[in-house]
Amino acid sequence: MRNNHNDKPQWQPATMTIHGGKQRDEHGALVAPLYQTATFAFSNTAQGSARFAGEEAGYIYSRLGNPTTDELEARIAQLEGYPAGAACATGMGAVSAAMLAFLEQGDHVVVADAIYGCSFALFSHLFAKFGISVDFVDMTNADNVAAAMRSNTKMVFIETPANPHLKIIDIAAVSEIAHRQQARVIVDNTFMTPLLQRPREQGADIVIHSATKYLNGHGDVVAGLICGSAEDIELIKMTTLKDMGATMSPHDAWLILRGLKTLDVRMERHCNNAMRVAAYLQQHQMVRSIYYPGLAEHPAQRLMGTQMHGPGAVIAFELDGDIATARQVLDSLELITIAVSLGDAETLIQHPASMTHSPYTPEARAKAGISDTLVRISVGLEAVEDIIADLEQAFTKAQQLKTIEQTEQTEQQGEPLTYG
Structure with missing residues (x-):
């Protein structure tokens, strides 16, 4: 049998991520065994009946x-x-x-x-x-x-x-x-x-x-x-x-x-990286506004230290442009992956209006403040210098394309007539 050793209230959260809820294995396995089974055998029909009736503790079926x-x-x-x-x-x-x-x-x-x-x-x-x-x-x-x-x-x-x-x-x-x-x-x-x-x-x-x-x-x-x-x-x-x-x-x-087991050390790196990425985005000319709880002007600051004990590692920012600008920036990234999850080792980026929040009606998106130029990035565990460098080259490409398009529009319109 496995003895439960769950009640350790004196432990800090970093310790709890490793030892919380740990059960002692009868064979001394350090790592929790994987019970990859759909069902559990009963010693006899009486035991099966007792477990279904709730009269005896024990496992029946893995859905239960x-x-x-x-x-x-x-x-x-x-x-x-x-x-x-x-x-x-x-x-x-x-x-x-x-x-x-x-x-x-x-x-x-x-x-x-x-x-x-x-x-x-x-x-x-x-x-x-x-x-x-x-x-x-x-x-x-x-x-x-x-x-x-x-x-x-x-x-x-x-x-x-x-x-x-x-x-x-x-x-x-x-x-x-x-x-x-x-x-x-x-x-x-x-x-x-x-x-x-x-x-x-x-x-x-x-x-x-x-x-x-x-x-x-x-x-x-x-x-x-x-x-x-x-x-x-x-x-x-x-x-x-x-x-x-x-x-x-x-x-x-x-x-x-x-x-x-690695949640504590991962979150520390995630948050540290995100703070540096947010600082970079905050000063970039292509970023119209930025939403990150770690920044001094974010409303979350009043709850830091009470409700929140860190800013997390998800950043949202509005690009200066339109939906085509947002797509161009994301499509130009080389290191950062376009994907709709978060919290992975990899830095992930996505376009909420057309991806995670596409179930919203346009009216509901507008009410929730989810614009066509809003981008969400989940900052990963890579060297932060590489994350920032990838964003920089993507912004540069988008700016260059915008300049080319503006030049072409001017040429198509032709030089204005002048009268002497």
Whole structure:
């Protein structure tokens, strides 16, 4: 048998990423074994019946529980400061399972107006089919949340920093408003990780992650995680996760456990690199505006040291030009990869309006401030000098093309007539 050694509250987060939730293997394996099995054998029919009836602890089927995923759930729960966790097949599986477990026809949800595109599609399209109403509001002003609350509001959903342009929401202020009506607050903490932001300390009831991103950190897993009270997580596991089947595979859980061991050192490098890239972008003539919590003028500064313990490594910036300019810059990059994820070792860049946030209507994009020239970059672990050099050569090419196009337009128009 494997003995559980989960309760180590004295450890620092950097230690917890390595040792949190660790279970002692009967054979002395240092690395958590991978239980790559779909089902578990019973000693006899009585044992099988007892486990299905909940009269005996033990594993039945990996959709219902697995030692490898159990260890990951314990580790992420400890990192976020919650009693329990649930492992999901995808980040959207985590969003869906965490929300739908507590909602029914006739309920109302308040959602931040700037969130991941597929989360927006879930709330704006699918929820309507089930009679769940949703209001999208600018939560940077907590008064907007108070104004949107109804007697049937059951949940408030937040992303902070918001995808894609890093809006910052005061979790404590929103939680205080939501809890007046016993509404649950769910926070997507993907951009920050538990090392840079712990929403429970600000009043959040449930925290979710796309574990695909920083928690895994290697771009080879699609997964999600949920943290909450033991009662809430049990309900999620026994309803939406079990019956909709959005559970994580043991192999993916094993890969994330491996990735978590380097989370602390990776986040330090990610953030340091991002600060230097942001400083470079801030002074470049092709950048009209920049959104990054690490910059002194960003609204997040008022929450640094309280809600946030670091700026993260995602930067959004508006280019001086049009959508063709944005495409030209991205297409000219040689080192930086055009891809829609974040948190990988590689620096990734994307165009939200036509990629991650394409599910938004043009009107919703305008309301959320997602313009055609907005670019999002996830700063990776490469030498920062090389990241900046690649951006510089791409900007130079775009500027040169713009100059050529302007010259051609002038030539096509011809020299203006002069009269003597």
